[in-house]
Structure formats: C-alpha cells, structure tokens
Amino acid sequence: MKLYLTTAILSFAATSAFAQTTVQSCERTVTFDAPPKAAVSNDINLTEMMLVLGLTDRMVGYTGISGWNKLDETMRAGVAELPELSEQYPSKEVLIGAEADFYFAGWNYGMRVGGEVTPETLAPFGIAVYELTESCIHIGGTGARTAASMDDMYNDLRNLGAVFGVSDRAEALIAGYQADLATYLADLPPLPDAPRVFVYDSGEDAPFTAGRYAMPNALIAAAGGENILDDLDKSWTTVGWEAVVAANPEIIVIVNYGEVTAAQKRDFLVSNPAFANLDAVKNDRFVVLEYVEATPGPRNIEAVKTLAAAFRIN
Template sequence: MMKLTTTTALFTLAASTAFAQATVQSCDREVTFDAPPQAAISNDVNLTEMMLVLGLTDHMVGYTGISGWNKLDAAMREGVDELPELSAQYPSKEVLIGADADFFFAGWNYGMRVGGEVTPETLAPFGVAVYELTESCIHIGEKGAASMDDMYNDLRNLGAIFNVSERAEALIDGYEAELDAFLASQPALAPAPRVFVYDSGEDAPFTAGRYAMPNALIEAAGGVNIMEDFEKSWATVGWEAVVERNPEVIVIVDYGEVTAAQKRDFMMSNPAFAELDAIKNDRFVVLEYVEATPGPRNIAAVKTLAAAFRDN
C-alpha cells in the first residue's frame, strides 16, 4: 500500500511558475480558474487521495464522505490527519458553504446526485467552483468506456487548477511506467479470463458495467469484464445474467458492513452458483473500495488483478 505522506513530501516545494488562468473540461462544462483554490474540499476516499498525492493539503479546508462508509484505512488516516471531515457521508450545501469553501472536487454519485441539492449549478452562486470526477460524467451525458486515462485526466486537470502541473505530469509518467514495466513482465493470457465484479447485494448483485473503473482495471490486467456490454456505471443486474456468463474469476469490492469474507461465503455456499467456474475453482480477488474507484491506487489494483488472473 502506498505511503501518502511520503509521496506528498516529494512535492513540498512551491511551484516556481506564476499562475496563468486555467481552463479545464469538467464533464460537459468548461471551468476557468483565475487563481488556485485556497479552501478546497474533496469528497470520498479516492478523490481525496488524488488531492493528497498532488500535495494539496495546504489548499484544503477539509474532506467529506469517507468515515460514513467505513473507507478510512491507516494510510488514508495519516494523510488526512490535519484535515477535518466535514460530513461523514454526502455533504449538504450548507456544510460546504459553512466551511467557506471555494472549490469542491466531487463526482456524480461521488458526493453529488443528479437533481440533488449539491451540484455545480447550486454551488456557483456561493463562489464554490466544482470539478467533476471524469469517470462519473456518464451520469449526465455521453462518455466512452472507463479507462485508466480517466484517472490520469483528473490528476492532470487538478494539476492545472492548483498550478502544480509538473507534479501531476511526473506522477502520471511514473504510474504509466510502473504499470507498463509490471505488465511486460507478466506472461500473456489467452484467452482473457471472464471476470465478475461483486460489490454488494444478495437478492441482486450491484456490479460494475462498462463505465465503471473496474472495467478499465480488468482490461488493463488482461481480463474481460462479463458485464462490459452493460451500458451502466455501477448498477444492479440479475443473478441470472451472472450465471449465464459464467465468470472464471470474481472480484470482490471490500468496504462497508458486509466483509469481503462474508461476500465470498455467500457465493460459495449458494447452490445457484455451484457450477460457476469461479466457484468450482475458488478464484476470488479482493479489491478495497479505494482501489476499485478512480484514484492513485488503481496502479496497485491492476497489479493485483494481473497476478490473480495468471494464478490458476
């Protein structure tokens, strides 16, 4: 697991270049910044980690949406030690305004809901600029399938917004090189293993379609998401579709009150799944929520998946 404070310490020097007006694409909007935000708030663990690895805690007044979902691990806890959590789950408009925020890094279903009280439009009159998580843009318009470039795009845009583009590009280059070197060392897979992402749910599973980050992680690792043709991000499907597509590997997303072990036990003990290749061969992989959603730990997630796909 990466050490957030170590990464941040690499970038303690202030940017040497003067800030020029920055315009970035945020879903279907262009957002212009005349100066770097000084009172930023991020929502959710993965978005907050993007801020941390870019060394932006001095520009933050807090974060939201982590402890209420049981997502805070040791590395994350140390990284945000000096920042307050302003809301355990999704923040209200009053929470953000009350913190005198000038910037909110969130996404659709990552702190904002379509038609909800916290949106770019509702916050704009109060001087709070919003940058939207790229992966989440599918909820308000058209977008291609999730890719590793979604996460890199967010780091690059945050770099422009906060005048730390050199840091962002250095991180992206490092992530790409690390991943390329690791994957080049792995034996080829033929055919690609069929993979099912099990987030939660017993009556019907909540899973990752083509627009959710695990689709990109699985593809990068050499597998194929059995729901890659499901025109959704994170959504519920029927168990019948899972059985019909017969996954060879099941990826469990670990967070919340139901543990990864309990999710595995549910699938292993249910007679309806007994003939699935993944069940017969007991092939499960566990990813933490922060690994399965867009953020710096996607690199480790691809490595974990790639190794698991080849361990049969």
C-alpha cells in the same frame, strides 16, 4: 506505502505565477483565475488524488468517507490535519459553512442528479466544482460515451494539477504510474485467453456491479481480463443474477467496504446452490479489491497489478 514516498519528501512551496486555466469537467468548461485556497474533496479515492498531488494545504476538509469506509494508516496520516465535514454526502450548507471555494466530487460521488449539491447550486456561493471523469456517464453527453479507462484517472490528476498550478507535479506522477504499470505487466507471462470476470460489489437479491463505464471495467481490461458486463451501457448498477450465471465468470472480484465484509460476500456466493456451477466458485478464484482500489484514484495501479497476478494463477 510507496504511493506517498515521492510527495512526502517534497517541499510544497508556493508555485510560480498562475496563468488563467480552463479545464473540461464533464460537459462544462470551468475557468480559474487563481488556484483554489479552500478546497473540499468527497470520498476516499478523490481525497487521495488531492493528497498525492500535495494539496492538503489548499484544503479546508473532506467529506463522505467514514459513512462508508475506514481510513487506512496512510490515509489517516494524509488527512490528519483536516476535518471530515460530513460523514456522507455534504449538504450545501456544510460547504458554504466551511467557506469552501472548490469542491472535487462526482455524480454519485458526493453529488446526485437533481440534488441540492451540484455545480449549478454551488456557483452562486463562489464554489467551483470539478467532476470526476468516471462519473460523467450519469449526466450523459458527448463526454460520457466511451468505456471507462485508466486515462480517466490520469485525466483527473492532470486537470487537478492545472487547476491548482501544480501541473509539473501531476505529469510526473502520471508518467511514474504509467511506467511502473507497464514494467510490471511486461514481466508477466502472457495469458492464453482473457479470463471472464465478474465484479461483486454488494447485494444478495440482486448484485450491484460494474458495467462498461465503471472503473473496474478499465482495471480488468488493463490486467488482461474481460468484464462479463462489458456490454452493459451502465456504470455501477444492479443486474439480475441470471445474467451472471449465464456468463459463467472464471474469476470474481469482490469490492471490500461497508458493513458486509469481503469474507461474508464470498461466503454468500460459495454457499448459495445457485452459484455452485460457476467456474469461479468451483475453482475458488476470488480476488478482493478495496473500495479505494476499485474506484478512480492512485491505487488503481496496485489494483491492476493485483488483478493481473490473480489472472495468471490457475
């Protein structure tokens, strides 16, 4: 996969002298006097951000992947030398036991509001926390009042670069991603209208989907579409099927992960008489994104390309 070609051939020797660095993490400002040396990341997409920045030598492990997702060949190679400290969300004891000094996670990406693992509960043990930008909506505040955008992912790469003293590497990655995506989209024919898109994560009684603050909203917009729930002031959330039927999506994006396969999710939608008149079902317009593509991370670039191409197929 092209994603790692650049970083794989670089020698990640010690960086130049590190100046004290302060980054914004949701509603907190976090200051680092030195780069972390024993980092832990949670979830497959956050771990991949660490990998593309070449930070595995600064990590003592990762958490929260095998409980929900499977590592593909690229990810397996990237974390081959690292242990999975917890299959799902780690406990405070797991992070302390690993002698971690940094935890890259998010709200509902390894931390829960009011849970035992938060920036406040880890601080007494010398574990600094950087929070995933997309997840800030779960704790409110001024930093969480705009819809999700591609800049959320770029912001996290940029802040991680600053924290670990590899800002040049981060900026080069961001510039490359932006140029790659701009070139790809410029070569596509224009869309006559933005297609109406529904994101189907899971659930049969009520669908778990993406509102305006979830990353698929940004991916759909970047590809030229419109999330039918763009006006829903939520991130990943559950809605009623009535809202989906009323909006009549032209395209359904299925998020592939967990025990129920993308094919099974599609079969459920196609076989249910309640959805028979949806344009997406009638015209068999389904797009599958892997979890690691639909959540903030480097594979968002390929996700936008996949969606943009699918939006232009009649």
